[in-house]
Amino acid sequence: MKLSPLEDHSALFQVPGTIVLSDATETDRLDLKRNPKGDIILSPQPSEDPNDPLNWPTYKKLTVVIILMFGSCVCASTIGPLLSASLFVLSEDLHRPLSDITLTTGYTLLASGCAGPLVSSIARKLGKRPAFIFCSFMGLLGSIIGAVSASYNGLLAARVVQGFATCAYESLVISVVGDIFFVHQRGLYSSFMIFTLNCVSNMSPIVCGPITNNLGWRWLFILLAIIIGVQLALCFLFVPETTYRRDPRYNTDETANTNLEELTKIEHQHNEVLDEPIADRDKSVREVTGIPIPKKKTWLQELKVYNGIMSDESILAMFAAPFLSCTNLAVFWMVIVSGGVTSFYVAASYVVAQIFSPPPYLLNASQVGYTFLGPFIGGILGTLAVGAISDSIALWLTKRNKGIYEPEFRLVPILLGLAAGAGFIGFGYVTSMSGSVYTASFLWGLSIFGVTFVVVPSSAYIIDAFRDLSHEAFIAAMMFKNFIFYGYSTFMNDWTASAGPHAAFYTFGGATFALVLTTVIVYIWGKRYRSFWHRHNMFEKLHIRSQVEM
DSSP, X not given: OOOSOOOOOSSOSSOTTOEEOBTTSGGGGOOOOBOTTSSBBOSSOOOXXXXXXXXXXXXXXXXXXXXXXXXXXXXXXXXXXXTGGGHHHHHHHHTOOHHHHHHHHHHHHHHHHHHHHHHHHHHHHHOHHHHHHHHHHHHHHHHHHHHHOOSHHHHHHHHHHHHHHHHHHHHHHHHHHHHHSOGGGHHHHHHHHHHHHHTGGGHHHHHHHHHHHHHOTHHHHHHHHHHHHHHHHHHHHHOOOOOXXXXXXXXXXXXXXXXXXXXXXXXXXXXXXXXXXXXXXHXXXXXXXXXXXXXOOOXXXXXXXXXXXXXXXXXXXXXXXXXXXXXXXXXXXXXXXXXXXXXXXXXXXXHHHHHHSSTTTOOOHHHHHHTXXXXXXXXXXXXXXXXXXXXXXXXXXHXXXXXXXXXXXXXXXXXXXXXXXXXXXXXXXXXHTTOOHHHHHHHHHHHHHHHHHHHHHHHHHHHHHOGGGHHHHHXXXXXXXXXXXXXXXXXXXXXXXXXXXXXXXXXXXXXXXXXXXXXXXXXHHHHHHHHHHHXXXXXXXXXXXXXGGO
């Protein structure tokens, strides 16, 4: 039984994204770089430049990932739900309606969405390192403002400034996976990144509730400022620029005319060069590849925030790029599906204090925070599960496909995202019937378990199928999510109060089922669409270069 997507019948030599990954074909005679076991051909092929992120040692890659995950934890996963468990306390302390306090979080997310094109432009023009440092600094500044604020307007100003901190850590961190890891590794590390974005956010109210109860809400900002300050220092010291201009011949996961024979010849000649005296190697490698090999940068050289202009594109083109990426239907699908199911889950955090603080539950801020344990545990289990099976399923299907890898193989685990729909419906039913708070927390956890199976594979699919668009695609996804989050903040509390929790969460559950099932369409026709996009690329028609082409 054929398990791969429908074949393309155009005149393309190779559909971008489709790559030879194992020795199940005639590639066993090709002398290309492989993984340590020798059974997987590396894609992209690393260049000869020691500064190529693909050539970084494992400890350096993991250091970058850990620090950026730390940044996602404090700047994206913590800032958004920072006040979720403390809404009632803030409402009483500042003498404002609950909806006004909820709206401060809405403005945080609105600011994040509006900052998307700015951060995208910084990353395209100057690289990702300046964007991460800028966002960490804004998180520190916003937290300091919140720590000294004594009024609603001061709190609102702090939350708006904090919004500028979240955008890079919600979007660019995922595209970094494509910068520093090979295709067969991306599923695992994508799941780690998604874990910090979708799951660690549930830990924030668990910690923040008791802090508000025992120390007061301003201590939320004081402690966050200290932690972000540490992360900013680590980011400056140990996260070098990951954007790299690689010879297009090495980007075997992006090109439609991969010449494996030419790469084999280069690699064979390079192996011969390694036998030469060290003093003659640079000259010989330059003769083989036609590209001079730069010296390896020192740690001090990598500390530079400004590493030159990465693009000559106009500012207008850079601002337009995230929006133009959605003309790619696969990117548009990822934005809607992953953003939609994530927004349904986040909407619950807007109303948990409203549901569990009044009778019959009568929970205080700490106890409301503890209800987030369900989604936190569900997120951990979902991340572990999807991380364990994502790469394995893709490699298994590749072997069944005679060693040819198709990015659509990443989409198979999304079907388990149907669990999210069941979780939303169950949560709405239990809370509308004033059922057990433990059951409600469990069902909320089931929803985030399913959400993880939607977000991780869909993100990994875009990285593998359209890596040249991943930068813009994840900015667009971040903007869409945050605009939706802001929209929820304007009506979610009133909707729940007037119609009951079941009305909202039954709607979310049904919509989740529909969105997840659209994956079947993308899986079947995805390869043909990749071919179509390569032949009708909107960026090329408008003479805008994507990130990988720079």
